[in-house]
Amino acid sequence: MGRKFDPTTKVKRGPGRKARKQKGAETELAKLLVDEDEPKKLSSRARKRAVKRAQGATASTEEKQPKKGFSDDNSEWLTPAKRKRKIDHSEGDEDSDSQWEEEEDDDEVKDKEEGEKEKVAADDDDDDDDDEMVDDYGAMEDSSEGEEQEEAGSDGEELLPIERAARKQKKRQEAAAQESEDEEDDDEEEEEDEKMDDDDEEEEEEEDTVQANIDHIDGFKLPSAKEREKEGLLPLDLQSIHQRIKDNVDLLSHFSEKREEGRERAEYLSLLKSDLCTYYSYNDFLMSNLMELFPLAELIDFLEANEVQRPVTIRTNTLKTRRRDLAQALINRGVNLDPLGKWSKVGLVIFDSSVPIGATPEYLAGHYMLQGASSLLPVMALSPQEGESVLDMSSAPGGKTTYMAQLMRNTGVIVANDASAERLKSVVGNIHRLGVTNTIICNYDGRQFPKVMGGFDRVLLDAPCSGTGVISKDPAVKTSKDNSDILRSAHLQKELILAAIDSVNADSQTGGYLVYCTCSITVEENEWVVDYALKKRNVKLVPTGLDFGKEGFTRFKERRFHPSLKLSRRFYPHSHNMDGFFVAKLKKFSNTIPTAPAEENEKASETETPATSEDKNSKPESKQQSKGTQGKARETKQQSKATSNSKTESPIAKKKPVVKGKKLKDEGPKKKLAKMDEQNSKEVKTKEKLKVLKVDKDITNESVTEKAEGSLLKKKTNKKNQKNLFQRRKNKMVKNKFKKLKNVLKQQEAGQ
């Protein structure tokens, strides 16, 4: 069981390397939380101390300085941060060739600061609610609050929260020395501290060499075409290419100052692109795509992040166990883990493990699932409720499906579909292993789905994609994808998203939601697809409920998307330390499928609500027709309308040319309404039927002219022309029609 604990050797204490591993979500959350908390942070004791401080402020300023340094072991890891900050300030004035390193330094400092902040926050939490901490860290917490406060009081001096934490830790360590129970943890921490030290040294060395390099090179010069040709023949020198990339990026970020005379930005960019392609071994297409997606500095971060693996994360199966118990069980097996982040209550990050994490008895008993952090997000966005029916359109290998089941506590129904029968085997295994009993697993092509089964409360569509967000998992993507691949998957995704929307029941009491997600970061597969769905179906984007991540694009190159697309969320490996991911949540607000031509739809979508406007148009009319109890009075009304307003035609004539298919559809609700209306006597119904018949006749008579009209309408783009033609024809038609109408009605009434 590891090395024996030796109380004689003093061990460096601190957050260690692991404290800054999973920082994506926390950095954003920490800012928010800390800011909010700040006003109430002071405890009563702290307030007293503050008063004391204020009183003795003038006297003690000089004394304080030395005392503020941490008296215990922590001084060793806390002071370097300060020193670095100082260096930063001094370097800030130097020429910005060193900007590159500076950024790195900045990051480090930020990390450290975050570490401190988190520690402070954690400590505050400690004061407020000890229980929460216990929940997360299991047996870690054993010292009592009272002791701690006593200590603080006995010292009398102002103790920073971090100092208190350090003291506490020290005490714990002493206790451990006596019991020698928690050896492992200490050992691990020790090791990590050592590692960190090594890293620091390395970094310093690196800095030195880089500094030397910079001394040699005055400024970055663009190599001529000849030189570049030569380069192709010579063996590659990655070191120099890396240096050139750095310089090039630096130059491009201060282009107007540092450019060589007569050199275009495009030249620098093309050099940068080819360098990046060789250094990170991407193909030309993907690299240019990425360069359009990210600003330069971020691009490098992204590419670097793709070279390292994401941390292994697991999700607790709350159907069988609790996170606290699971963490304890795994720690006993020699696994080093931590909670995933504040945004997830079920996630754990695995740092290292002495046993294979995918084969522990706990895993086999279904207490947890190996699952990337990013794949928790779409399910959180979907937030399925108990008792609902949910469809997972492409479910393999079942991670998201089982998470949904766990959120629904095994109630309701989940239909887990996947197109590949081979991959479905893993779904079957995982679902049974995790004790999920409410699933139907089937093997359809997702595009057929609305025909198989519809009316789901929620649908999750994790569409098949090019996988540009998971390059660290599958580096083959770097070279294997080209434009046609992206477009092909975008096409499939568009088909799938329409099928998914059609499977949702908009009238659902609790749901009517669709979550679309991909593990790709290209715009073609994400925003473009969602934008397409917005145009084609009666859906709107709603907030995902995820409080971090970057907003989706509303404009990209020449494309302009619906402004609400900023409600979708993007996740990147470099900024959130999880796989690249896109999540959009859609709400379906009407079950009718708009059938009007595409142009009209586009116009409508610009005016925010495509279908509601149409519905408004159609519904009142149908109501008019069915509700009107005295057929005659209504007719006369319409007549008067028609005659008074030269533009409005009879309802039939008005509707027919614009939307042909619609008329047929509207008959459904119309009939229903007629049934529901109590005042409607049978007479009226028969009348209406007769009328409909008659109308049909009229239609057949006039269908030829109308068709001609329709085609004219389409062909002529000039609006004035259209109007004129339209009016002339209408005038003729109106006259004829109303004569006929009147005659028929008279006959009918006479007959009855």
Next chain:
Amino acid sequence: MRPLTDEETKTMFEKLSKYIGENIKLLVDRPDGTYCFRLHHDRVYYISEKILKLATNISRDKLVSVGTCFGKFTKTHKFRLHITALDFLAPYAKYKVWVKPGAEQSFLYGNHIMKSGLGRITENTAQYQGVVVYSMADVPLGFGVAAKTTQECRKVDPMAIVVFHQADVGEYIRNEDTLT
């Protein structure tokens, strides 16, 4: 998908009763809705009636699994319990065996349980009685058949087999393809 015939029901219930005895009726009459057994591709599935109705929408060749798979009928019309039924056997099990942490791994690789790995055993276990196997932390690991009675277990030498292995949760990894 079809209901079981009388004969099939009989063979399956006989098998189940070896592990959970008369608790079988708790599986059939549940307070939280009607549950039933259905046969699909020779597999027996245990499903809530609500889900069953929805599952009828799916054509036979496209349906992979529904609810929980309990086991399968062999070509000779015997019933074989699968590890996937463990979730429903474990809470109702009448006879239990606990294995020591050291022997856990061995059992999860498909081996029988030796006397040396035996942690605890229910009193009055008869020979060839179906038992559910637990780890010492009360996590169900699988099931098997007692090779010796509780009395005999006390006397035998450490390397003697006390429980014959039938199924264990390691199968989720070892033969994922043939789970259903």
